[in-house]
Amino acid sequence: MNNIRTNRLKDQAFKFWGIACTFLGLILLTIFIGSILIDGLQRIDWDFITSLPSRKAERAGIYTALMGSVWILVFTTIIALPLGIAAAIYLEEYAKESRLSSLLEINISNLAGVPSIIYGLLGLEVFVRIMEMGASVLAGSFTLALLILPIVIVATRESLKAVPKSIRDASFALGASKWQTVSQQLLPASFGGILTGVILALSRAVGETAPLIVIGALAYVPFAPESPMDEFSVLPIQIFNWISRPKHGFEVNAAAAIIVLLLITFILNGIAVYFRNRWQSKLK
Amino acid sequence: MRKLKETVIEKGLLGSALVTIAVTVGIILVLSIEAVRFFEEVSIVDFLTDTQWTPLYTEKHFGILPLLSGTLLTSFIAIIFAVPVGLSISIYISEYAPRSFRKTIKPALELLAAVPTVVYGFFALTVVTPFLQSFIPGLSGFNSLSAGLVMGIMIIPFISSLSEDALHAVPNSLREAAYGMGSTKLQNAFRVLVPAASSGIIVSIILAISRAIGETMIVAIAAGQQPRLTMDPTVPVETITAYIVQVSLGDVQHGSLEYRTIFAAGITLFIFTFLLNTISYRIRKKFREKYE
Numbered sequence: 001m002n003n004i005r006t007n008r009l010k011d012q013a014f015k016f017w018g019i020a021c022t023f024l025g026l027i028l029l030t031i032f033i034g035s036i037l038i039d040g041l042q043r044i045d046w047d048f049i050t051s052l053p054s055r056k057a058e059r060a061g062i063y064t065a066l067m068g069s070v071w072i073l074v075f076t077t078i079i080a081l082p083l084g085i086a087a088a089i090y091l092e093e094y095a096k097e098s099r100l101s102s103l104l105e106i107n108i109s110n111l112a113g114v115p116s117i118i119y120g121l122l123g124l125e126v127f128v129r130i131m132e133m134g135a136s137v138l139a140g141s142f143t144l145a146l147l148i149l150p151i152v153i154v155a156t157r158e159s160l161k162a163v164p165k166s167i168r169d170a171s172f173a174l175g176a177s178k179w180q181t182v183s184q185q186l187l188p189a190s191f192g193g194i195l196t197g198v199i200l201a202l203s204r205a206v207g208e209t210a211p212l213i214v215i216g217a218l219a220y221v222p223f224a225p226e227s228p229m230d231e232f233s234v235l236p237i238q239i240f241n242w243i244s245r246p247k248h249g250f251e252v253n254a255a256a257a258i259i260v261l262l263l264i265t266f267i268l269n270g271i272a273v274y275f276r277n278r279w280q281s282k283l284k
Numbered sequence: 285m286r287k288l289k290e291t292v293i294e295k296g297l298l299g300s301a302l303v304t305i306a307v308t309v310g311i312i313l314v315l316s317i318e319a320v321r322f323f324e325e326v327s328i329v330d331f332l333t334d335t336q337w338t339p340l341y342t343e344k345h346f347g348i349l350p351l352l353s354g355t356l357l358t359s360f361i362a363i364i365f366a367v368p369v370g371l372s373i374s375i376y377i378s379e380y381a382p383r384s385f386r387k388t389i390k391p392a393l394e395l396l397a398a399v400p401t402v403v404y405g406f407f408a409l410t411v412v413t414p415f416l417q418s419f420i421p422g423l424s425g426f427n428s429l430s431a432g433l434v435m436g437i438m439i440i441p442f443i444s445s446l447s448e449d450a451l452h453a454v455p456n457s458l459r460e461a462a463y464g465m466g467s468t469k470l471q472n473a474f475r476v477l478v479p480a481a482s483s484g485i486i487v488s489i490i491l492a493i494s495r496a497i498g499e500t501m502i503v504a505i506a507a508g509q510q511p512r513l514t515m516d517p518t519v520p521v522e523t524i525t526a527y528i529v530q531v532s533l534g535d536v537q538h539g540s541l542e543y544r545t546i547f548a549a550g551i552t553l554f555i556f557t558f559l560l561n562t563i564s565y566r567i568r569k570k571f572r573e574k575y576e
Contacts, residue, residue: 036406087301094294114498
């Protein structure tokens with residue numbers, strides 16, 4: 001009898017431990033966001049968002065970094081989206097079981113695990129030096145596009161997989177070719193899932209710091225980029241730069257810029273979750 | 285005509301898929317070409333055995349060990365913290381929590397992984413380090429303890445999410461059999477389900493280790509920039525990734541020996557993560573076959 005009681009006690013104890021662990025991370029995140037809001041909210045106003053960087057903490061703003069992030073996001077999407085979706089369509093709909101397809105499979109799974117800073121080294125040599133793009137928006141976008149490519153491919157494949165086989169059969173039975181089936185049936189049907197994956201990938205790209213530092217993106221850029229070949233800074237690099245300065249005023253600036261960055265990240269994630277839920281209920 | 289169009293499209297799609305192979309080849313080529321040039325000037329024995337890393341000083345030493353120890357120390361702290369917590373979360377969510385709770389808590393936990401790492405670095409430096417200093421006297425402003433713990437928070441969702449999937453995939457008949465024998469949920473979890481899902485759990489831990497080793501901004505901000513061969517978590521260290529960032533921020537001439545050090549450091553990092561990823565891929569393949 002005693003044994004049973006201790007076992008039940010242990011069982012109950014673990015339940016509470018499990019709850020505690022589950023909320024530990026979220027509570028820490030809440031504490032952190034709270035402390036950042038206290039530090040940074042006082043600093044956020046329209047001037048902070050529209051001001052150029054400055055040596056004086058009170059006058060510095062995030063305009064150039066924010067614009068840099070927008071430019072990078074747009075070009076990363078333009079490069080990664082068609083490439084990723086096309087690769088996924090090939091793997092999911094065209095590839096037959098062969099050594100090539102299993103090689104592609106292993107390779108993509110491996111790329112997803114390569115540290116982001118290694119992509120920075122690749123971008124530095126290939127885009128910045130060999131292709132002579134310099135530390136431009138375009139070089140940064142190519143680097144980040146390669147970084148998020150595996151995420152886009154995996155998400156697109158999952159969405160294509162979720163489309164019922166009956167739709168393919170019906171399309172072929174009506175005499176549609178493979179590409180007609182893909183472009184007119186499968187892509188529209190999996191659109192919601194692909195969109196979710198792409199937005200999640202972009203939310204990852206907007207927070208990336210290390211690869212862009214490695215390709216030579218600057219912490220101080222006096223003007224917002226006006227063409228893809230211009231130098232740029234992005235929000236996370238601006239934050240990193242402010243964190244590494246000793247003066248307290250910059251710490252406040254960093255907190256304020258973090259609020260903006262987190263807002264962008266969470267909004268992107270929110271949109272992705274919304275589309276996922278809508279798409280999943282539509283599939284059912 | 286139609287057939288031609290179909291073939292062209294298929295080739296185009298194949299081309300896009302092959303870009304991923306080109307990326308891998310590109311990474312390996314870039315890293316090895318620059319690393320080979322580096323090893324023409326620095327002997328590989330020195331690189332692997334020298335206990336000092338001072339390429340930016342007048343008296344140069346090129347021993348990777350201090351950077352490696354910094355990387356392993358911060359990752360070790362992160363893993364020691366994240367594995368028990370992440371595993372407990374996965375067991376709780378999969379076996380104890382109501383179904384509806386599972387649906388809301390998983391995206392919430394994944395939010396932890398969505399926070400940009402530069403933000404976590406700020407957290408480690410301005411919140412966690414001062415907090416730890418209040419009861420660990422002599423804790424330096426930059427240290428691997430704080431960076432490691434915060435990195436642990438970041439990788440919790442990697443472990444909890446993948447492990448939970450693995451536990452969820454264990455056939456219900458095993459659970460029913462265990463309950464039929466009169467076991468509690470806890471006994472069922474640790475004696476039946478965790479062993480049955482062990483390959484999935486191991487994969488999640490390996491991926492988390494790989495993520496921790498390659499993590500850059502948290503350690504660059506909070507762990508310091510002083511390469512030293514130590515296992516003391518209270519002093520500043522430097523990781524491989526933090527060193528690459530440090531050099532990239534400075535004004536290093538292209539083609540110089542200093543420039544090549546970041547590729548030598550990079551290839552060391554790449555080899556470690558490549559091995560871990562390959563092992564996890566192998567295990568995952570085997571695990572899939574078992575249940576399908």
